[in-house]
Amino acid sequence: MALRWGIVGSGRIANDFTCAVQIHPEKNHKVIAVAARKLSDAQGFAKRHNIPNAYGSYEDLAKDKDIDIAYIGVLNPGHLPVSKMMLDHGKHVLCEKPLAINKKETEELIAHAKVKGLFLMEGLWSRTFPIYDILTDQIANNTIGDVLQVNVEFGYPLAGVDYANVKEEAQCATMNIGIYALQFSQYVYRGLKPISVTVSGHLNKYGVDDATTIILMYPNGRTSVLTVNTRVQLENCATVYGTKGMLKIPLFWCPSTMITPSGTIECELPTSTANFTLLRSNGLAYEAEEVRKCLELGLTESPKMTHAESLELAELMNTVRQSLGVTFKQDGYSMDY
Amino acid sequence: MALRWGIVGSGRIANDFTCAVQIHPEKNHKVIAVAARKLSDAQGFAKRHNIPNAYGSYEDLAKDKDIDIAYIGVLNPGHLPVSKMMLDHGKHVLCEKPLAINKKETEELIAHAKVKGLFLMEGLWSRTFPIYDILTDQIANNTIGDVLQVNVEFGYPLAGVDYANVKEEAQCATMNIGIYALQFSQYVYRGLKPISVTVSGHLNKYGVDDATTIILMYPNGRTSVLTVNTRVQLENCATVYGTKGMLKIPLFWCPSTMITPSGTIECELPTSTANFTLLRSNGLAYEAEEVRKCLELGLTESPKMTHAESLELAELMNTVRQSLGVTFKQDGYSMDY
Numbered sequence: 001m002a003l004r005w006g007i008v009g010s011g012r013i014a015n016d017f018t019c020a021v022q023i024h025p026e027k028n029h030k031v032i033a034v035a036a037r038k039l040s041d042a043q044g045f046a047k048r049h050n051i052p053n054a055y056g057s058y059e060d061l062a063k064d065k066d067i068d069i070a071y072i073g074v075l076n077p078g079h080l081p082v083s084k085m086m087l088d089h090g091k092h093v094l095c096e097k098p099l100a101i102n103k104k105e106t107e108e109l110i111a112h113a114k115v116k117g118l119f120l121m122e123g124l125w126s127r128t129f130p131i132y133d134i135l136t137d138q139i140a141n142n143t144i145g146d147v148l149q150v151n152v153e154f155g156y157p158l159a160g161v162d163y164a165n166v167k168e169e170a171q172c173a174t175m176n177i178g179i180y181a182l183q184f185s186q187y188v189y190r191g192l193k194p195i196s197v198t199v200s201g202h203l204n205k206y207g208v209d210d211a212t213t214i215i216l217m218y219p220n221g222r223t224s225v226l227t228v229n230t231r232v233q234l235e236n237c238a239t240v241y242g243t244k245g246m247l248k249i250p251l252f253w254c255p256s257t258m259i260t261p262s263g264t265i266e267c268e269l270p271t272s273t274a275n276f277t278l279l280r281s282n283g284l285a286y287e288a289e290e291v292r293k294c295l296e297l298g299l300t301e302s303p304k305m306t307h308a309e310s311l312e313l314a315e316l317m318n319t320v321r322q323s324l325g326v327t328f329k330q331d332g333y334s335m336d337y
Numbered sequence: 338m339a340l341r342w343g344i345v346g347s348g349r350i351a352n353d354f355t356c357a358v359q360i361h362p363e364k365n366h367k368v369i370a371v372a373a374r375k376l377s378d379a380q381g382f383a384k385r386h387n388i389p390n391a392y393g394s395y396e397d398l399a400k401d402k403d404i405d406i407a408y409i410g411v412l413n414p415g416h417l418p419v420s421k422m423m424l425d426h427g428k429h430v431l432c433e434k435p436l437a438i439n440k441k442e443t444e445e446l447i448a449h450a451k452v453k454g455l456f457l458m459e460g461l462w463s464r465t466f467p468i469y470d471i472l473t474d475q476i477a478n479n480t481i482g483d484v485l486q487v488n489v490e491f492g493y494p495l496a497g498v499d500y501a502n503v504k505e506e507a508q509c510a511t512m513n514i515g516i517y518a519l520q521f522s523q524y525v526y527r528g529l530k531p532i533s534v535t536v537s538g539h540l541n542k543y544g545v546d547d548a549t550t551i552i553l554m555y556p557n558g559r560t561s562v563l564t565v566n567t568r569v570q571l572e573n574c575a576t577v578y579g580t581k582g583m584l585k586i587p588l589f590w591c592p593s594t595m596i597t598p599s600g601t602i603e604c605e606l607p608t609s610t611a612n613f614t615l616l617r618s619n620g621l622a623y624e625a626e627e628v629r630k631c632l633e634l635g636l637t638e639s640p641k642m643t644h645a646e647s648l649e650l651a652e653l654m655n656t657v658r659q660s661l662g663v664t665f666k667q668d669g670y671s672m673d674y
Contacts, residue, residue, distance in 0.1 A: 148569045149548070151490060155578070198550075200535035202558030211485070211558045213535075215550045221539030225550050227562045232485045232578045241492070241569045 002030040003292045006061045006091065008082055009073035010036035010045040012277040013096060017071055018049045019274035020284035029288055035061035058082050062089035069119070069291060072096055076170040077330065080105045083120070084112050092119035094291050097179055098317065099310045101170045101330040106314035110307045119300050120307070121291060124183055127304045128286035130267040131255040132187065135240070138247055139188065143260060145244030150188050150224040152181040152252060155234030158210075170328040172208035173201075174320045178228040180253040182316050184238050185216050185224035186309065192218040197316065199323035209324050216316075254280040339367040340629045343398045343428065345419055346410035347373035347382040349614040350433060354408055355386045356611035357621035366625055372398035395419050399426035406456070406628065409433055413507040414667065417442045420457070421449050429456035431628050435516055435654065436647045438507045438667040443651035447644045456637050457644070458628060461520055464641045465623035467604040468592040469524065472577070472584065475597060476525070481579030487525050487561040488578070489518040489589060492571030496547075501567065507665040509545035510538075511657045515565040517590040519653050521575050522553050522561035523646065529555040534653065536660035546661050553653075591617040 005021055007014050014034070021029045031051050036042035039056025046054035055061045061070065062085050070086040072079060072095035080100045083093045093113065099122040100106040113120035126132065139147060154177045172178075194216040201212035210231050216224040227234065238252030245261035258265045270285040294302045301307050321327065342358055344351050351371070358366045368388050373379040376393025383391035392398045398407065399422050407423040409416060409432040417437045420430045430450065436459040437443040450457035463469065476484060491514045495501040501508050509515075531553040538549035547568050553561040564571065575589030582598035595602045607622040631639045638644050658664065 149492065149564070149566050149571065151564055151571075153488060155486065157580070196537060198535060198537035198552075200533060200552035200554050200560070202554065202560065211560050213552045213560060213562050215535075215537040215552070217537050217539065221548045221568070223537070223539065223548050223550060223564075223566070225562060225564045227486070227488055227560075229486050229560070229578075231558070232580055233583075234486065234488075234578055235576065235583070239572065241566070241571055243494075243569055246570075246572070 002026060002028055003295060004066055004068045005029065005031045006064060006067035006070045007031060007034040007045075007051070007073065008058055008061060008070050008086070010034060010041045011073060014071070014073035015045070016276050016278050016281035017073060017284050017288070018051070019272060019276055020270075020282055021288045022049065022274065023270045023272045023282060023285040024289060028292060032066055033061050033064050058085060062086050062091065067091055069094060069295070076101060076175065080109050083109055087112050087116045087118050087120070090116070090118070092295060094121050094123055094287070096123040098122070098175050098314065100314065101328055103311065103314040103318045105330060106311055110311065113300065117300065119291070119295055121294070121302045122305055122310045123287060124179070124305050125284055125287040126180060126183065126253045127187065128290040129255055129283055130286070131249060131258050131265070134258060134265055134267070135188070135247065135249065138258070138260060139240070143245065143262070144240065144242030144247055147188060147240055147242045148222055149241040150185050150238070151241070152184050152224070152238040153227045153234040154178070154181045154236055154253065155227065155229030155232055156236070157233060158230040167206045167208050167328065170330060172321070172326050173210050173212050173228045173230045174317055174324075174326070176230065178212055178214065178226065178320065179313060179317065181226035181228055182214065182313055183309075184252055185226060186312060186316075188240055189218050189222060189224070192222065194218055194316070197319045197323070199320050201324045203324065203326065208326050212320065212324065214320055251280065254283045256280075339363060339365055340632060341403055341405045342366065342368045343401060343404035343407045344368060344371040344388070344410065345395050345398060345407050345423070347371060347378045348410060351408070351410035352382070353613050353615050353618035354410060354621050354625070355388070356609060356613055357607075357619055358625045359386065359611065360607045360609045360619060360622045361626060365629060370398050370401050370404055395422060399423050399428065404428055406431060406632070413438060413512065417446050420446055424449055424453045424455050424457070427453070427455070429632060431458050431460050431624070433460045435459070435512050435651070437651065438665055440648065440651040440655045442667060443648055447648065450637065454637065456628070456632055458631070458639045459642055459647045460624060461516070461642050462621055462624040463517060463520060463590045464524065465627040466592055466620055467623070468586060468595050468602070471595060471602055471604070472525070472586065475584055475595070476577070480582065480597060480599075481577065481584055482581030484525060484577055484579045485559055486578040487522050487575070489521050489561070489575040490564045490571040491515070491518045491573055491590065492564065492566030492569055493573070494570060495567040504543045504545050504665065507667060509658070509663050510547050510549050510565045510567045511654055511661075511663070513567065515549055515551065515563065515657065516650060516654065518563035518565055519551065519650055520646075521589055522563060523649060525577055526555050526559060526561070529559065531555055531653070534656045534660070536657050538661045540661065540663065545663050549657065549661065551657055588617065591620045593617075
């Protein structure tokens, strides 16, 4: 039977996720409802995407008994409360990254899903791209020897994006795009915990970081250098350096290509003629399918992005923000999250 | 009249520098002497390079009245004492990088040259490559807009090089190759002083760094991220990111190519059939010619690598080593250099 999706939010990412789900055959995935804070927005969205039900509040969608899983595509501060509401109404949840604003919120959300016995996944779509599996294989097969250095650059100008880099929306370079660089490092060095997290950054006029560099040092001098910038376009490659060679992944957060010592590996993205608004959003189809597979297996978390990994990321982002002095109201009145 | 060179040291870099000088016509440059600690080494070197005089001590070369300028190609701990000796005997000095072990030594050497009224230059050959002038022009011409991010990677395995990464020779990743990354950042952001220097690194069994990352933050959030590693081969590009595009310089420490938004610029290196031992050492010919031009103009320092810049670099390397806890006997018994 098809997995029945409810889309929460009607912005660009909700649009793209819906387009991506609809790449799949209807026997596997169906988008059956959408909710926005304004009913007219939801109705417009439903019409554009041929979705049967449109709701003018998130709660109305939560109450729709036909929905199996809610996709949470609202702004960051809504991730915890809206995800919890969906869980409270018996829905599984796929929530956009970051899962929540800080470690405390993340723990709260994961605990809530566990109590309800429902599926919860942070929408870190990168992890569901086939190139990530190939990366694991390449490292395991010793293609580049002992991995000692990971360099990731992620930068594009976000000054013109109204919700981005604004404290009230709990947005900053680290949580907006830095999270992708952090997850990449954690993915490559899986099983290793950083010994140290060294940070330097620049804060914008809103008091949030817009240029952040993070050095993660793992045991035996294994190093990751993550350059994040929301003022300039960077090359946005991730490179994994080993004692015998390197693996280079252009557009590492949504990759279709990996350059290896023995040649370039290509994984064409799912094709679609839908109106995507963000780069390579058709790749969100991988994430939707990963969710379906997990639910079919009766899992409550995805092995591609586990709860433990979401917590690890949340803790790292806490550390980075603490180093930079970037706090949100969700952190409370002290830096002691 | 030709500039008459005396070569101090008979190792690989001295070999390559001599080959490079001899690319130039004899009317401009002549290598007239070489000195090594063992006379037989100097004699073998002189024979191979067709040099008239060979000395078994550096002092003998210092006393040779026909020499205009000494090229110091000895190991790091010798840079200060041997350069001073040459200055004491009225020779101009071109000394391999790093000019000295720490800031205090660097100040001492520069002061010595000033007192003697003689030319002194740190052999940071990179600065004399034509691509560096073109880089300056590109930035000045606003080709890439406002420069906000500089990323440099420099890594190659040095574990097998016996003098490298050994505390007794005052060698470490920072001073061995990190210096090139540091000078690049300082070159791009000339006139700006770093607001902060943030460092993370790993120390080898000798207690010196073999993987070092340096984040330099300049005013207005201008950032440099320098990744240095002597355990793995990195890509070794420098990239300058601006608000309108990027400039990419492969092999940034001895470049012949720059990739710009409007195409690739090539500057062929001087050609030679000599037996160079290190990568692109024919480019040392640029450095030799820069020295000749400076002396012809009666300068005591090169505008391409000024004393102030050598001091800046020495100070940065002090800071980096202090952060890492890497000290040499030249630093004295405290970390207070």
